[in-house]
Amino acid sequence: MKKIFLILPLIAALTTHATAQSNILKNQFKQGLTQDVITRSYVTPVKILWQSDTEGKQVINPEVLLTGYEGQLSTSGAGMCVLRSDDNRQASILLDFGTELYGGIEISAAIRGVKDPVKVRVRLGESVSEAMSDAIDNSRPGMQSATNEHSLRDFTLEIPWLGSIEIGNSGFRFARIDLLDKGVDLPIRAVRAIARYRDIPYLGSFKSSDERLNKIWETGAYTVHLNMQDYLWDGIKRDRLVWVGDMHPEVMTINTVFGDNDVVKKSLDFARNTTPLPGWMNGISSYSLWWIILHRDYYLHQGDLAYLKEQQAYLKKLVPQIAAKVSDGKENLDGGRFLDWPTAKNDEVIHSGLQALSLLAMEAGADIAGWVGDQELKKLCTTTANALKKHRPSDQGNKQAAALLSLVDLISPKKAAEVILKEGANGFATFYGYYMLEALAKAGKYQEAMDIISDYWGAMLDLGATTFWENFEYAESVNALPIDQLPISGKFNIHADGGDHCYIGLRGSLCHGWASGPTSWLTSHVLGIKVLEPGSKVVQIRPNLGKLQYAEGTYPTPLGTIKVKHVKQANGKVASEIEAPEGIKIIR
Known part of the structure; x- marks a missing residue:
């Protein structure tokens, strides 16, 4: 004890000295010193x-x-x-x-x-x-x-x-x-x-009897982690920009793995502050829709009402701008009309997707308006949403369109599952694959979704991936040259020989956060953890193990970490152990 008291004054002196040195450093640079959050x-x-x-x-x-x-x-x-x-x-x-x-x-x-x-x-x-x-x-x-x-x-x-x-x-x-x-x-x-x-802990986790799924969950988490730089980027080699649509799968992964992180607010605010209305974020109308959806989903998980209210003034101008682009229930959005790269040349599919996204954004806007107590905004969102429900475009036999239309009930989950499951992982996409998986879950096709995760995202691992890619054509994986091997003449090179649009050949990004969908999906649907009320105060836990023998993991919330373990019994039923922090209501 005597030694401790002898050391304490020394620690205090060193702390005072370090503070003085820090002040000297700051004084040297005056206003020009900004501390890096990156390790x-x-x-x-x-x-x-x-x-x-x-x-x-x-x-x-x-x-x-x-x-x-x-x-x-x-x-x-x-x-x-x-x-x-x-x-x-x-x-x-x-x-x-x-x-x-x-x-x-x-x-x-x-x-x-x-x-x-x-x-x-x-x-x-x-x-x-x-x-x-x-x-x-x-x-x-x-x-x-x-x-x-x-x-x-x-x-x-x-x-x-x-x-x-x-x-x-x-x-x-x-x-x-x-x-x-x-x-x-x-x-x-x-x-x-x-x-x-960013030197931050992985608070969320996932482990199951399928090691391939475990590796896919971890790879998706790591992919997003690398993109959490000063801002939340889409890729760490090319673009390295705040693309708002790309952010949605990334933010869902951040909620699942890291919990609340200031890079999310910083990036959402950057998109807002650099997009004066009537402009569209990143010049793409759907990305302004995603901005609304992102705020709904972020608040649902993190529950920061003061931050949500900071968006109210912008929303009160953005929502009327979107509503004005709806005629006879049909979206007529201008600006860049874009869903994802594989659908970029199909105008009919893009319309189907934008119709669904417009409806999803208006429903999200109505939720936000209710939370911030803005009845006028809520009425406009609800009225626009009801109008959008009257126009039901075709899914065009396209997996992206079918997924989005199903998520807003413009086609049945069963119909969407038929389109999405046709030819398995062929036709899947790294970005909208997340919403295809969500649509399969809505149809109760949990094992089928896990099979596609194993096939599609697992194929990237088989080809040497340690992060998930901007684009991946599943059919090209057969006998392809892995990324960690020297080029061989006459053999299809998975990085150099494919690609389209902005990701031709080697320009393609092999670390793109929008490809992380399986990470949040596995936690949400296999572990069965679904947030029902803002701030994660009410959470539903209903596992779907499919062929798995067990699945366990953790989930970060503002009130602490939820722990679950689900084990399939001899009779086929699942026994669950659940630990939740005080203040969280669990619905089973």
Whole structure:
């Protein structure tokens, strides 16, 4: 005890000193100092996938790059990886960091005889093919689009003598380094990835008797986590923007895995503040609809009424703008008319989807208006919703349209399930696949939905994915080249050879948050956790195990974490154990 009291004054003194130092720092920068919410961590590569020389002449002692490094060079040059280029061969090496990450790399060069800097080329890639490719001009027809747009992934730089340098800011898993200068030795102690992420706990969890489903849940969670940067992005390599439609599956995953996080409010507010009416968010009318739906679903889970009321003034102008685009019950939205990429060229499907989304947004608006006590707004939302219900467009035999129409009762759940289940995972999509799964749940097709999750999202894992992709054609997965293998002539390259619209070939993003739907779906429908009242104060728990023998997990709420475990008994019935924080009413 005496020692504790002796230490306490020292701690107080150190704290006072640290505070003084912090104040000095702030004073130095006056108004220009902004604290970063993002954590930096260093990642050592796990594998050397390729090197230009295996005879120890141009690439010497490469295995040292796979060893731990404390971040401090010494004056000893022993035991280094050495790159040496000459007129006949260029020294090159391809590193695998084991998983997709967001950030750059650090190259630490050891002591050498000549102090001049040495020029190298660095190429980052979400796939091996991308890391081995040139950055090409996307405007030229037929090119594979491995561009330097949005984030540099192919660049040259000089490495200092006895020093470290950090370069890059992109989404990647693989890095290729080429020594461009000839006739010099470049001793390298380490090449480390610099991972940038929010250091937040995974409060939600999912575990079942199906390890493939477990891995899919985790991969969806990790995909969104990487996109939770300063704002909530759609992808960590390309775009890296606040796309409001993309945010809906992401926010549902955040609610499921991380609970409340300020990146959601910050991004929703950014979309509002950068979209003066009568503009549409991101120039796309459906994205303003998604903004309304997002606020309804976010408030339902988190229950921040003061924040919801901050949206009231904007909603009172946005809702009449939407209502004015409804004639005889039919939506006539202008601006960009868009659902997702696979439907982007089908005007009839887009109309069916926008009709459903308009109705969903007006129903969400009515809920919000009721919560904030705005009866005038609620009446307009309800009147517009009732008008929209009178027009029932065809699902066009399209899975996206069928899913949305079913979710607002414009077609029956049974009809929607027939369309969605036709040809199984073929025709599924990374973004709207989430709503297809929701529609299957509404039809009671839980096992069928789990089978498609295993087939469609699981196929990306089979192809080497550690995060889920912007786009994925299930039919292309047969005998395709995985992303972690070197290109093979004549074999379909899943990253380089496909794609359309803005994601042609290697420009396609392999970490896109809108693809995370199975994470929230598995928690909501297999664990059976469904929030019924704002702030998660009333939660329904009704599991649907299908063929699973058990499923268990946790779910974060503003009042604490719900824990559930469901085990199938010998008679086929499910026994459940449920622990809920005080203040939450559980309905079974």
